[in-house]
Amino acid sequence: MTDAPAPFRVLLADDEEIILHSLSELLKESGFDVVGAAADGREAVSMAERLHPDVVVADLRMPGLTGLEVATALRESRPEVPVIILSAYDDVGLQLAAERIPVAAYLVKGCSSREIFAAIRNAAMSAVPAAPAPWAGL
Numbered sequence: 202m203t204d205a206p207a208p209f210r211v212l213l214a215d216d217e218e219i220i221l222h223s224l225s226e227l228l229k230e231s232g233f234d235v236v237g238a239a240a241d242g243r244e245a246v247s248m249a250e251r252l253h254p255d256v257v258v259a260d261l262r263m264p265g266l267t268g269l270e271v272a273t274a275l276r277e278s279r280p281e282v283p284v285i286i287l288s289a290y291d292d293v294g295l296q297l298a299a300e301r302i303p304v305a306a307y308l309v310k311g312c313s314s315r316e317i318f319a320a321i322r323n324a325a326m327s328a329v330p331a332a333p334a335p336w337a338g339l
Contacts, residue, residue: 208234210236211255212239213228213237214240214244214248214263215263215287216260216263217260224287227317233321240263241265242266242268242271243265245257245259246271255282255324256283256305257272257285259286260286261287268288269299272299283304283327285306285321286304286306286308
């Protein structure tokens with residue numbers, strides 16, 4: 202038995218298959234557990250509700266729901282799951298909109314893998330645990 206912590210469970214969402222594949226491989230090679238990859242926002246919300254990831258990394262602009270809409274939906278259904286936005290748009294207005302939701306981080310595509318890893322770790326470690334069911338412990 203090892204004392205090593207379990208890897209963080211990450212769900213990815215991006216409508217560009219090459220981005221999904223590349224990011225998934227990068228994270229897996231670095232010890233993260235990629236539990237799913239969604240091609241659109243609606244699929245991302247559904248998968249997050251089913252797979253219980255520690256963190257969701259979502260593209261800003263996707264069909265179905267945008268990354269910001271994914272974050273908003275998950276604040277309602279899975280508030281303990283932080284969302285990181287990974288966007289091609291380095292736009293202050295979008296970053297402010299993301300902060301108001303709030304999201305765990307807003308990263309611009311092309312940032313270093315170190316920044317992505319740190320954002321995932323920070324988000325997962327600072328996530329609010331799910332509230333226990335009212336009947337738990339009875």
